[in-house]
Amino acid sequence: MIKRSRGKAKKEQALNYGADFMDAFRELAQEKGIAPEVLFEAIEAALITAYRRNFGGAAQNVRVSLDRTTGEYHVYAIKTVVEEVENPITDISLSDAQAIKPDYEVGDVFELEVTPANFGRVAAQTAKQVVVQRIREAERGNIFDEYSERESDIITGTVERVENRNVYIDLGKTEAVLTPTEQIEGETYEYGDRIKAYILEVRRTSKGPQIAVSRTHPGLLKRLFEREVPEIQDGIVEIKSVAREPGMRSKIAVYSRDEDVDPVGACVGHKGLRVQAVVDEIRNEKVDIVKWNADSARYIANALSPAKVVSVAVNEAEKISRVVVPDYQLSLAIGKEGQNARLAAKLTGWKIDIKSESQAADEEIDESMDLVEVTGEESFSAEGDAE
Incomplete structure (x- = not known):
């Protein structure tokens, strides 16, 4: 027993x-x-x-x-x-x-x-x-x-280390890699810095998921505005297009589905707080906010902000435009080293040829183009404080 x-x-x-x-x-x-x-x-x-x-x-x-x-x-x-x-x-x-x-x-x-x-x-x-x-x-x-479900979204992490110019960002459960080509020129990254980045791609490897991120992608700017502007989150305001030259200047085109809501003002925010929060995150990159317009001529005129436009001739079939600006606005419309015109072309998807009024007076208008006299709509330019 x-x-x-x-x-x-x-x-x-x-x-x-x-x-x-x-x-x-x-x-x-x-x-x-x-x-x-x-x-x-x-x-x-x-x-x-x-x-x-x-x-x-x-x-x-x-x-x-x-x-x-x-x-x-x-x-x-x-x-x-x-x-x-x-x-x-x-x-x-x-x-x-x-x-x-x-x-x-x-x-x-x-x-x-x-x-x-x-x-x-x-x-x-x-x-x-x-x-x-x-x-x-x-x-x-x-x-x-x-993270594969979050491709094309923003992540926030802490700089863990920098090796061979690659920046490794600690996300808690894993890390992301910011390669030199995806870094904003002139931006420095120190251990412990908290930064936001745009998820480009998530790859499965034998050592675990590899997350490639970017600080230069236009999507980063778009996602930052989506986070800062409630009207975008609610679907009232839509970002139609983004053009960036990272670390220098960007343009975004916005549209409102509600006539009573100004899309530019919504993105700027009270006393410019919303746009300034975005600018601070991308290290004082200048941002132009312009109204999108279904009328191609008006949209092109808006995209050239802050320059004032007299007229726009467009060829819809070939996406070619001829823009006339006052003589004193020509350098502003073109921008330093052609930057303003270049960004406007990226934003609209149109080829833009800019002429001053005196230059245009000596040239005949291409008969294939429809000429529209336009006045640019409201826009806004923001840039951070110089360091």
Whole structure:
């Protein structure tokens, strides 16, 4: 009686330990954001590996059953019921199978429990390595899924290090890489700096997800305005187009679906607070906010802001325009090294030829173009304080 009581107590202790073990795995799975079943399947796979490696079962087809509640495990050798056994490792005779269960037939799958008595210690050591690896893979998969869904969005992180001009940004669960070509010219990055960047691409690699980000992409400017302007978030104001020369100057074209809401004023904000928050984030890059217009001539005139436009001749088929400005506005319309005209062309998607009034007076208008006398609509230019 004493021996039986001790045996029973020992078994109950083992079952309690196994249950605690499974509870711990569930907590770990929840902590790592992994489905518990993924871990349980990893344990079963690890036990199969351990059995084959340590108990001469390499040639055997085995299955491991792990009780999800108690943590008890059993190893079963899987054999095929045959008339005549050719390979005793994979086959069992019909007569032997029917001696155990009479309704077996040829071709059925027969399972024989082969759990070794001292399997626990070896299995635990092997399982630990496999489970840790599976957790790592699952975590990487979760991170990849999370950030791949955020491509073309903004992330905020902390500069972790700079190596070979590449800036590595700590995002908490993983890191992003800002390559030299995606950095704003003249911008410096120091350890601990908090910066925002635009997610270009998320790639799956053997070392985990690789997140490529940009500080120069036009999408960064668009997303920053979306965060700062509630009217954009609500769908009342829309950013129709963005053109950037990173670190120097940008233009955005905005449109309002509500006649009572000024899209330019919404993006500027009270006392310019909204646009200034964007400018501060892109290190004082000058930003022109102009009204989008369905009329191509008016849109082109707006895009050349802050220059005043007298007339615009357009060829809709070829997307070519001829813009006339007052003589004293010519240099402003073209901009330093052609920057204003270049950005306006990028913003509108039109080729823009700019002439002063005196130059235009000496030239004939191309008959293929429709001439429109225009007055530019409201626009706004913002730039940060010089450092």
